Amino acid sequence: MRAALWFLALFGVAVAIALFAGNNQGTITVFWPPWRVDLSLNLVLLLLAGAFVVLYAALRALSALFDLPRQAWRWRVQQKERAMHAALLDALSNLLAGRFIRSRKSAEAALVQEKSLHATGEMLANAVQVRALAHLLAAESAQSLQDRAGRDEHLKLALEHTSQREGQEAREGAQLRAARWALDDREPQTALKWLEELPQGAARRTLALRIRLKAARQARQTLEALETARLLAKHRAFSAGAAQSLVRGLATELINGAHDTAQLLRTWSTLDGAERAMPELAIQAAQRLITLGGDAAVARAWLLPVWERMVEQPDALGDHLRVKLVRALEAGRDSVDAAWLARIESAQLKNPRDANLQYLAGMACMKRQLWGKAQQLLTHAALGLQDAGLHRSAWRALAELAEQRGDMAVAAEAWKRAAQA
Numbered sequence: 001m002r003a004a005l006w007f008l009a010l011f012g013v014a015v016a017i018a019l020f021a022g023n024n025q026g027t028i029t030v031f032w033p034p035w036r037v038d039l040s041l042n043l044v045l046l047l048l049a050g051a052f053v054v055l056y057a058a059l060r061a062l063s064a065l066f067d068l069p070r071q072a073w074r075w076r077v078q079q080k081e082r083a084m085h086a087a088l089l090d091a092l093s094n095l096l097a098g099r100f101i102r103s104r105k106s107a108e109a110a111l112v113q114e115k116s117l118h119a120t121g122e123m124l125a126n127a128v129q130v131r132a133l134a135h136l137l138a139a140e141s142a143q144s145l146q147d148r149a150g151r152d153e154h155l156k157l158a159l160e161h162t163s164q165r166e167g168q169e170a171r172e173g174a175q176l177r178a179a180r181w182a183l184d185d186r187e188p189q190t191a192l193k194w195l196e197e198l199p200q201g202a203a204r205r206t207l208a209l210r211i212r213l214k215a216a217r218q219a220r221q222t223l224e225a226l227e228t229a230r231l232l233a234k235h236r237a238f239s240a241g242a243a244q245s246l247v248r249g250l251a252t253e254l255i256n257g258a259h260d261t262a263q264l265l266r267t268w269s270t271l272d273g274a275e276r277a278m279p280e281l282a283i284q285a286a287q288r289l290i291t292l293g294g295d296a297a298v299a300r301a302w303l304l305p306v307w308e309r310m311v312e313q314p315d316a317l318g319d320h321l322r323v324k325l326v327r328a329l330e331a332g333r334d335s336v337d338a339a340w341l342a343r344i345e346s347a348q349l350k351n352p353r354d355a356n357l358q359y360l361a362g363m364a365c366m367k368r369q370l371w372g373k374a375q376q377l378l379t380h381a382a383l384g385l386q387d388a389g390l391h392r393s394a395w396r397a398l399a400e401l402a403e404q405r406g407d408m409a410v411a412a413e414a415w416k417r418a419a420q421a
Contacts, residue, residue, distance in 0.1 A: 077122050084113035088130065091137045095144075104141035104150075110134045131161045132170035136177060143181050151181065172202045179211050188218035206237045217250075222257060223270065226250040230272075244278075251275055255285050261294035268302070279306045279321050286328045296331070300340060303328060311347045314354070323387045326356045330363055330393075341368070348377070355384030359394055366397060375401050382417070392418050 026041035091106035111134045117124065124130065135158035142150035155178055162171035175194050182191035192215050195208060202208060209232050216225035229250055233243035251271060258264035268276070268285055275281055283306060286299035306325060310317050317325070329344075341364055348354070348361040362377030375398065382394040399414035 077117065077120060080113055080117050080120075081122075081124070084110050084117065084130065087113060088134060088137075091134065091141075095137055095141060100141040100144045104138050104145070107134045107138035107141065111138075128161055128167035129170050132158045132167055132174065135161070136170075136174055140177065143184070172198060176202075176207060176211065179208075179215070183211065183214055183218065186218065188215040191215040192219065204231070206232065206235055209235070210237065222250055222254045226254060226270075247275060248278055248280055251278075251281050252284055255281065255288050258288060258292070261289060261292050264289055264292060264294065265298075276302070277305055279309070279317055279325070282306045283321065283324045283328050287324070287331065290328070290331045299328065299331075307343065307347075311343075311350065314351060319386065322356050323390060326360050326390065329360060353384075355381045355386070356390070359385060359390055362394070363397065366401070371401055371404065 028039045028041060028044050030037040030039065087106045087110035091103045091110060094100070094103035094106060111131065114124070114127065114130055114134070118127065135154040139151045139154035139158065142148075142154060155174060158174045159171060161167065162174070175198055179191040179194035182188070182194060191211060195203060195212050195215070198208060203212075209228055213225055213228040213232065216222075216228060226247065229243070229246050232238060233247060237243075238246065254267050254270075255264065258267050264285065271281065282302050286302045289299045289302075290296060303325065306317070307329075310322065310325065329340075344357070344361050344364050348357040351357055358377045358381035362374045362381055365374035365377060378394050378398050378401075382391060382398065385391040385394060395414050395418035399411045399418060402408070402411035402414055
């Protein structure tokens with residue numbers, strides 16, 4: 001469409017010139033004593049146009065001639081800039097390929113080219129980023145070559161050439177790499193110090209949180225590692241299963257690290273609702289509380305959601321967790337109240353073939369001195385228990401019941417079964 005319009009415009013100009021010049025009878029007389037020159041108007045117009053073209057061409061030629069030195073200077077600057085970027089790309093390529101010595105030399109060559117450009121007075125728009133990136137590549141190569149002094153020197157220069165206003169992204173990248181290097185050197189406190197110097201927004205990025213998590217775990221700061229893992233899970237840095245496993249492991253480590261009941265209670269209060277509902281954590285915390293001599297009623301309160309979940313959904317907990325739950329409840333059976341006895345009895349009646357519930361109900365009946373019912377439940381449980389520890393405890397309890405009845409033969413057989421278990 002545009003070409004057609006230009007074609008029509010060209011025809012219009014041609015028609016206008018033909019109409020103007022075809023019948024133009026005008027003349028121009030030039031008096032140059034003693035001569036007189038008569039020229040047609042069309043010829044004069046053509047001569048003026050030609051003179052303008054010649055003059056314009058001459059001026060352009062002179063401008064190009066005088067511009068040659070500047071063009072040569074620009075060409076030299078362009079060649080240096082291309083060499084600088086080529087060296088920078090070579091440094092990155094060699095670093096990824098594992099050629100650390102070549103990468104370091106290429107990065108230093110890029111720095112030399114940039115310095116040469118700066119000396120000529122040519123200010124690149126991305127000079128700060130180029131210098132910082134070149135120093136970081138050289139420092140990364142030095143880190144791989146175990147050259148700590150060279151790494152620290154290039155890192156220092158990279159931070160000096162950047163600021164919060166100019167090259168902020170490069171500065172944050174340098175700080176993150178420094179934290180990563182500190183982790184590689186098994187210096188978690190140094191890594192955390194580098195992370196603390198980051199701006200608030202950069203410190204909450206996924207990469208920074210991953211580094212913080214590893215540093216906190218190396219420094220044995222379990223609580224901080226747990227909080228960082230929660231943030232990573234919120235940012236979906238891991239899959240749902242991996243995030244839950246990580247949080248569960250850190251919370252378990254935090255629970256096992258409690259040295260008294262007060263510390264354990266504070267630890268339990270720091271966990272959120274979803275973490276307290278994890279069967280593994282609730283059972284581990286209850287066992288730890290009983291081991292430290294804490295209140296068994298508090299432990300049973302922690303276990304209540306897990307117990308209700310097991311009763312309502314028998315397949316929700318694996319055999320290992322069911323055994324741990326029974327052991328945790330058995331450990332505090334001396335102070336068990338009527339409500340829990342009713343829960344245990346109701347659960348056993350609801351699942352009469354569950355050996356673990358038979359064992360727990362039998363031990364509860366034994367505590368209440370219901371000898372006959374306890375013997376019946378423990379006998380059935382001893383035949384169906386798969387866990388060696390519970391199996392041994394069941395036979396030991398049967399042996400004690402037999403001794404109370406004075407049936408020494410049955411007691412001896414029960415003790416023998418307990419020893420064999």
